[in-house]
Amino acid sequence: MLQNLTGWHALLILAVVVLIFGAAKLPALARSVGQSVRILKDESKTDADQPSPTP
Template sequence: MFANLTGWHALIVLAIVLLVFGATKLPGLARSLGQSVRILKEESKNDEPAEPAPGTIAIPVVSRPDASRPS
């Protein structure tokens, strides 16, 4: 899909971004984008299932796709 993109395409996209957002707002935009990526990495790293506390019984939750319709 992106195999035909060249350096000229990147320059054109950069120029459009500069026109739309303006040079004064780009540092804030980059900062918020970096912060979002950091949060996403932290959340995906913490996405592992938690171990139950010792002495407790873990009950698995089973969901059915047609649970809202009575049979």
């Protein structure tokens, strides 16, 4: 699905995001996305470290 995206598509998506959220809110939005990704990685890492219980 994402194989056909070009640089122009990315610029268009970025422009739409800036219009929707406004330039002032973008740093906070990026920070919250980064925190969410970090939490997801940490949780998946701890799940992989713990052995699964056998029924």
